[in-house]
Amino acid sequence: MVHAPVTVTVTGAAGQIGYALLFRVASGQLLGPETPVKLRLLEIPQAVKAAEGTAMELDDCAFPLLKGIDISDDARQAFDGVNVALLVGARPRTKGMERGDLLEANGGIFGPQGEAINAGAADDVRVLVVGNPANTNALIAKAHAPDVPADRFTAMTRLDHNRALSQLAAKTGAAVDEITKLTIWGNHSATQYPDIFHAEIGGKNAAEVVNDEAWLADEFIPTVAKRGAAIIEARGASSAASAANAAIDHVHDWVLGTPEGDWTSAGLVSDGSYGVPEGLVSSFPVVSRNGSWEIVQGLEINDFSQQRIDASVQELVEERDTVTSLGLI
Ligand code: NAD
Numbered sequence: 001m002v003h004a005p006v007t008v009t010v011t012g013a014a015g016q017i018g019y020a021l022l023f024r025v026a027s028g029q030l031l032g033p034e035t036p037v038k039l040r041l042l043e044i045p046q047a048v049k050a051a052e053g054t055a056m057e058l059d060d061c062a063f064p065l066l067k068g069i070d071i072s073d074d075a076r077q078a079f080d081g082v083n084v085a086l087l088v089g090a091r092p093r094t095k096g097m098e099r100g101d102l103l104e105a106n107g108g109i110f111g112p113q114g115e116a117i118n119a120g121a122a123d124d125v126r127v128l129v130v131g132n133p134a135n136t137n138a139l140i141a142k143a144h145a146p147d148v149p150a151d152r153f154t155a156m157t158r159l160d161h162n163r164a165l166s167q168l169a170a171k172t173g174a175a176v177d178e179i180t181k182l183t184i185w186g187n188h189s190a191t192q193y194p195d196i197f198h199a200e201i202g203g204k205n206a207a208e209v210v211n212d213e214a215w216l217a218d219e220f221i222p223t224v225a226k227r228g229a230a231i232i233e234a235r236g237a238s239s240a241a242s243a244a245n246a247a248i249d250h251v252h253d254w255v256l257g258t259p260e261g262d263w264t265s266a267g268l269v270s271d272g273s274y275g276v277p278e279g280l281v282s283s284f285p286v287v288s289r290n291g292s293w294e295i296v297q298g299l300e301i302n303d304f305s306q307q308r309i310d311a312s313v314q315e316l317v318e319e320r321d322t323v324t325s326l327g328l329i
């Protein structure tokens with residue numbers, strides 16, 4: 001069955017994640033091989049020319065599913081009729097910066113973009129915030145879009161989820177696709193908590209397979225949580241291809257569903273589940289059913305996990321308080 005074209009807006013289209021993302025969206029990896037896409041690229045005026053160059057390359061791929069590319073420096077135009085909004089454009093962290101330093105610099109971008117989404121997006125709009133600090137930027141965008149249901153605003157923690165899968169596979173010798181039910185809780189920051197207590201490896205409890213609390217506390221958790229900084233240190237630039245890959249995974253699963261018997265992680269507007277204050281954008285264990293994310297309910301949280309979830313959620317509370325005091329929400 002051939003579907004109607006879906007309008008996908010990518011902000012920061014001329015940046016390094018944009019370059020790794022756009023070709024995969026246009027080739028069908030975001031929404032599947034039967035869904036044509038129209039791309040809208042939003043950039044700041046100085047980067048429009050570079051976005052035009054990327055658009056020329058997209059043309060040169062002759063992707064059968066790509067039904068048009070528009071480039072703009074105007075958020076209202078870029079989000080008019082948008083079905084999938086990938087909010088990537090923001091200043092990335094550089095060596096020595098913590099994500100908190102970015103709150104003010106990037107907070108100012110997401111209010112106006114939320115307003116533009118509120119004004120013109122399609123009724124089924126889905127928003128993924130990648131630009132850091134992703135959770136709080138999503139909170140800001142949502143606060144400026146009162147007519148869009150809150151559950152359409154999400155923040156990306158899928159890269160953290162994929163990093164955790166890879167680290168756990170390396171430790172246990174399992175293949176990544178033998179591991180299910182991992183969870184990233186909290187903020188996309190160094191306080192995030194990758195939780196293996198409910199994860200399974202080939203059907204066996206992952207924490208029991210690992211059976212090494214020192215590795216969990218001193219290696220696995222910090223390695224996953226600080227991987228973004230390690231990539232910056234090694235590459236001299238923040239992760240790009242792996243971030244684009246995670247954005248593809250997030251939206252693909254949101255639209256097309258997560259596999260039975262597994263879950264993934266995404267930053268969602270909290271409904272109060274697991275004691276996370278309502279309205280904060282926090283990462284949870286999630287499944288997607290019929291095109292909507294649902295938080296996996298009823299997991300028993302041990303003390304080791306609860307302390308770490310609480311610390312990350314506390315950071316989200318502080319970020320919310322900061323952007324409130326800056327007048328950004
Ligand atoms: P980059 O600097 O290469 O590109 C950012 C682009 O955004 C630039 O082209 C810039 O002109 C554009 N931009 C800035 N303000 C804009 C605005 N108001 N509207 C539209 N475009 C705008 O950065 P990058 O490496 O592509 O990273 C983008 C963001 O993604 C950063 O905030 C980075 O920290 C974040 N990131 C998040 C994750 C995650 O897991 N959530 C992972 C990696 C990177």
Ligand code: LMR
Nearest residue numbers: 093132227228229238239
């Ligand atoms: C990442 O996790 O790679 C990104 O969020 C970049 C960063 O600043 O850590």
